[in-house]
Amino acid sequence: MAAALDGIVVLDMSRILAGPWSGQVLADLGATVIKVERPGAGDDTRSWGPPFLKDQDGNETTEAAYYLAANRGKQSITLNIATPEGEAIIKELAARADVLIENYKMGGLAKYGLDYASLKESNPGLIYCSITGFGQTGPYAPRAGYDFVIQGMCGFMSITGERDDLPGGGPQKAGVAITDLTTGLYSTIAILAALNHRNTTGQGQYIDMALADSAVALMANMNMNYLTSGVPPKRFGNAHPNLLPYQVFETADDPIIIAIGNDGQYRRWCNLAGAPELADDERFVTNPQRIRHRDELIPLVIDLMKKQPRAWWVENLDKEGVPYGVVNNFQQVFEDPHIQARGMKFEMEHPTAGTIPMVRSPVNLEGSPPVYNRPPPLLGEHTDQVLKDVLGKSDKEIAALREAGVV
Numbered sequence: 375m376a377a378a379l380d381g382i383v384v385l386d387m388s389r390i391l392a393g394p395w396s397g398q399v400l401a402d403l404g405a406t407v408i409k410v411e412r413p414g415a416g417d418d419t420r421s422w423g424p425p426f427l428k429d430q431d432g433n434e435t436t437e438a439a440y441y442l443a444a445n446r447g448k449q450s451i452t453l454n455i456a457t458p459e460g461e462a463i464i465k466e467l468a469a470r471a472d473v474l475i476e477n478y479k480m481g482g483l484a485k486y487g488l489d490y491a492s493l494k495e496s497n498p499g500l501i502y503c504s505i506t507g508f509g510q511t512g513p514y515a516p517r518a519g520y521d522f523v524i525q526g527m528c529g530f531m532s533i534t535g536e537r538d539d540l541p542g543g544g545p546q547k548a549g550v551a552i553t554d555l556t557t558g559l560y561s562t563i564a565i566l567a568a569l570n571h572r573n574t575t576g577q578g579q580y581i582d583m584a585l586a587d588s589a590v591a592l593m594a595n596m597n598m599n600y601l602t603s604g605v606p607p608k609r610f611g612n613a614h615p616n617l618l619p620y621q622v623f624e625t626a627d628d629p630i631i632i633a634i635g636n637d638g639q640y641r642r643w644c645n646l647a648g649a650p651e652l653a654d655d656e657r658f659v660t661n662p663q664r665i666r667h668r669d670e671l672i673p674l675v676i677d678l679m680k681k682q683p684r685a686w687w688v689e690n691l692d693k694e695g696v697p698y699g700v701v702n703n704f705q706q707v708f709e710d711p712h713i714q715a716r717g718m719k720f721e722m723e724h725p726t727a728g729t730i731p732m733v734r735s736p737v738n739l740e741g742s743p744p745v746y747n748r749p750p751p752l753l754g755e756h757t758d759q760v761l762k763d764v765l766g767k768s769d770k771e772i773a774a775l776r777e778a779g780v781v
Contacts, residue, residue, distance in 0.1 A: 377404020378742040382569070385467050386410065386448060387476040387483075389417040391521075391551055392585065393505050394444040395558030397475055400565065401447025402735040402744040408467065408760055409445065409751065413452040413781060416753040417441055430728040437726075442750045446722070446732060450751035451760045452781050459780040461486045466765050468493045468500060473565055477505040480515050490580045500578040501568040503561055509584030519585045521551035528553070528589035533596055536611040543609065557588040618664040618671065619643070622701065623679040630684050631699040632675075632691075637661060642694045647678040724749045757781050 382405040386397040394409075394417065401407040411417055423438035454460040465488070468474055474493070476483060483489050490502040504510065507519010525531050525547045535546030561583045568579050590597070596607045599615065607615055612631075614620035619632050619640070634640050637660055644653040652658055652674065657667040664671055679687070684700070691698040702710065708719050717734060724730045735744040761767040761781070775781045 376742055377745045378739060379403040379405040382406070382473065383471045384408070384473040384475065385464075385471040387464075387474065387478075388505060389477065390419055391444055391554040392557040392561065392583075393475045393477040393503075394419075395555055396503070396505075396561040396565070397448060398444050398446050399558070399562045399735070399737075400473070401748070402737070402746070404742070404745050405473075407448040408471075408756075408764075409448040409450045410455075410464070410467075411450055411452050411753060413454055413754070413779065416450070416452070417445070419444070420753065427724075427727050427730060429726045435726055437750070437752070442730065442732075445750040446746065447748045448751055449748070449756035449760060450754055451757040452754035453757075454780050455486055455488065457778070457780050459775060459778065461488065463761070463765065463775075463780075464488055465493065465496070467760075469496045470764060471497070471500060472569070473501045473503065475503045475505065475561070475565075479518065480506055480510055494578060498578060499572055499576060501565055501572065501581065502578070503565055503581040503583060505557060505561055505583045505585075507585045509587060510582045514586070521554045521585065522547055524553045524585045524589045528586055529593050529596065530589060533593075533607050533609055533615075535609045537609055540611065543611075545609070553585045553589040553592070556592050557583055557585045560588050560591070613672075616665065617661060618668055619675045621672075623676060625679055625687055626681065626683040628684040629701060630679070630687055631701065632679070633697040633699065635697060639696050640664070643691075643696045646690055646694050646696065647675075647681075649674070649678055720746070722746060722749045725752060725755070754781070 379400060382400070384397060384400050384405045384407040386393065386407050386409045388394055388397065389411075397407050397409065409417075419441040420436060420438055422440040424434075425439045426434040427437040427439065427442060429435050453463055455464055464486075468488070481489075484492075490500070490504075493502065494500055506515070507524060508514035508517055526545065530552070531545035531547055534548065536543040538544065561581070564581045564583065568581060572578055595616070599605075599607050612622040617633075617635060619634050622629050622631050632643070634643060640658075640661075641653040644650050652671075656663070658664050658671050688698065688700070707713055713719075720732055720734055721729045722732050730749060732746070732749075734746070737744055758772055761772050761775075767775075772781070
């Protein structure tokens with residue numbers, strides 16, 4: 375069965391997370407992704423540990439778990455682009471590529487003649503995706519962009535965390551680099567759109583992706599809450615600004631998430647909780663009314679939820695069709711029977727570790743499913759192979775490049 379992106383060649387000159395995440399998505403979909411890394415060091419995230427991968431004898435390798443998360447399916451070549459020879463090799467590879475992904479600072483590759491304007495001369499069909507913190511225009515464009523900084527700047531942390539008037543209140547970042555990951559996904563969408571455009575016109579194009587843009591777009595309904603009301607949204611902790619009851623509640627033993635999304639679900643919860651009168655109370659009968667009377671309803675819900683243990687709530691909420699959830703740690707996530715049934719965890723062969731656990735792509739394509747044919751590569755693992763097979767370099771030429779510190 376052919377993969378969706380069979381035949382597409384991607385030159386991945388990015389590092390850290392946003393660009394590599396996009397490259398991994400494209401690799402999972404079948405693209406040939408060549409990852410360009412610095413000789414001797416490679417992608418910064420190779421050393422972002424512990425934890426580090428262990429080899430078959432139980433000894434730590436130099437492959438950090440962070441790096442493994444975003445580089446499956448790629449071929450790694452080491453190349454010093456600051457040398458004339460390294461610059462020339464990138465130009466040769468770019469001339470044969472469909473897509474180039476890079477996350478250098480604004481203008482960082484122009485001094486090597488590796489910017490889009492230079493490379494499109496020999497490859498008009500090239501799709502060139504630049505990923506930066508703030509984009510190629512605007513007053514902040516020259517700044518370095520870090521996920522944490524962007525989360526704060528673009529509103530995410532103003533709505534994440536406990537309410538300011540409660541213990542522990544204040545701004546809180548996400549537990550993962552959410553703006554990096556979102557930018558990686560938006561970049562993939564843009565690249566796929568550009569590939570379709572090229573199929574129609576024959577022309578490649580430049581893509582300007584910014585973490586800040588993606589972070590603002592990610593605020594979705596919160597953006598519109600502000601733009602339609604003029605009132606900046608506030609932090610609600612585990613509660614929801616537009617739905618109620620919709621938060622974590624303590625039970626007689628363990629906490630549980632209640633996520634009521636409509637008035638019918640609310641009425642069923644009231645009946646289950648032994649308080650049918652709350653469903654008919656004019657203060658709470660509709661969701662807008664519940665939001666207006668939040669401070670009156672929530673203490674009542676808290677008291678009712680504590681009357682039964684979590685297992686009772688799980689069993690009966692399920693029967694009544696009231697949305698709920700438990701708060702899992704990562705061990706519990708991968709022990710969950712549904713996550714196991716969906717096959718989210720799988721094993722790949724690895725040259726030093728024997729096998730490594732991985733998390734599959736959430737994309738399920740029936741006719742052209744994702745492929746997992748390469749583990750995250752060792753540093754420079756495919757340098758000789760790419761130089762020979764793609765560029766036709768001889769063993770003698772490769773040896774000379776290695777001697778000169780180019781690869």
